[in-house]
Amino acid sequence: MWQAIKVFLLRKYYRYANAKSWQDQIAEIPFSVLRIPGSDGPLEARMFAHKDGADKPLILYFHGGGWVLGDLDTHLPFCQTLSAKTGCTVVTVEYRLAPEHRYPAAHDDAFNTTRWAAQHLNQLGPSNGTLIVAGDSAGANLATCTALELDARTRALISGQIIIYPITQHHKAYSRSYGEKGKGYALTAALMIWFWDTYLGGDEVDETKAKRAMPMLSRNIASLPPTFLVTAENDPLHDEGAAYAEKLRKAKVPLVYKHFANAQHGFVCSEGLTEDVEAFMQALNEWLGTLTSDVE
Numbered sequence: 001m002w003q004a005i006k007v008f009l010l011r012k013y014y015r016y017a018n019a020k021s022w023q024d025q026i027a028e029i030p031f032s033v034l035r036i037p038g039s040d041g042p043l044e045a046r047m048f049a050h051k052d053g054a055d056k057p058l059i060l061y062f063h064g065g066g067w068v069l070g071d072l073d074t075h076l077p078f079c080q081t082l083s084a085k086t087g088c089t090v091v092t093v094e095y096r097l098a099p100e101h102r103y104p105a106a107h108d109d110a111f112n113t114t115r116w117a118a119q120h121l122n123q124l125g126p127s128n129g130t131l132i133v134a135g136d137s138a139g140a141n142l143a144t145c146t147a148l149e150l151d152a153r154t155r156a157l158i159s160g161q162i163i164i165y166p167i168t169q170h171h172k173a174y175s176r177s178y179g180e181k182g183k184g185y186a187l188t189a190a191l192m193i194w195f196w197d198t199y200l201g202g203d204e205v206d207e208t209k210a211k212r213a214m215p216m217l218s219r220n221i222a223s224l225p226p227t228f229l230v231t232a233e234n235d236p237l238h239d240e241g242a243a244y245a246e247k248l249r250k251a252k253v254p255l256v257y258k259h260f261a262n263a264q265h266g267f268v269c270s271e272g273l274t275e276d277v278e279a280f281m282q283a284l285n286e287w288l289g290t291l292t293s294d295v296e
Contacts, residue, residue, distance in 0.1 A: 049125025066195025
């Protein structure tokens with residue numbers, strides 16, 4: 001009972017806080033509603049079709065929130081802004097959340113949605129026929145875990161991944177930033193531990209069964225597409241994001257890594273159009289410009 005109340009209140013607060021942060025800053029880009037087939041019924045998605053997107057990849061975006069919080073509304077202002085600032089068509093998905101749907105529900109939804117989007121690119125909004133998987137926090141985890149699992153045919157259509165302060169390893173791996181940056185900021189170490197335990201169904205971890213959720217354990221890193229990776233200094237996830245960037249470098253994955261020295265977890269999607277968000281968008285557009293528009 002108390003778990004259900006906590007989840008309800010956190011979800012309500014997250015919606016309210018994001019809406020307040022973006023108040024009067026929203027790029028009013030209209031969207032259409034999609035129904036994407038899922039293993040437990042159709043998943044609702046929103047598509048922000050941009051008229052200038054024909055020579056750009058379509059961005060498939062997975063929201064953050066620790067696999068427990070977040071929805072199409074919490075990330076509506078950011079996804080509208082993302083489309084407006086990049087000129088890309090953006091599709092964002094309402095994947096299943098814990099505790100109602102525990103691991104691997106969200107990962108299954110992200111994987112199936114990506115394959116569906118790749119198969120229907122010509123029927124979606126303007127794009128150059130390629131796809132970028134993207135997300136923040138838990139959504140970044142879903143994006144990169146999906147990219148690691150894709151079959152070769154689908155992977156050929158993935159031109160890049162955008163992973164914003166990603167979750168890359170279980171909290172029991174422990175990193176220094178969990179201790180140094182685990183209190184006093186938007187995301188605390190205690191909350192991150194609760195997210196993991198809620199999603200996996202307890203604090204006992206079977207790495208073999210939950211390996212799909214831990215990209216740092218993957219031996220398939222070299223298969224990843226060009227990557228735009230963001231970390232924030234005041235974030236318990238900072239160290240694992242930086243370690244993941246280093247793992248990509250060693251695997252020779254084309255990487256642009258941007259660290260925001262004065263930012264905290266959530267700054268890109270949950271604080272409105274700040275100077276850091278403007279800097280993020282500028283760097284993202286520069287990276288997008290380096291991606292090939294040709295699909296063999």
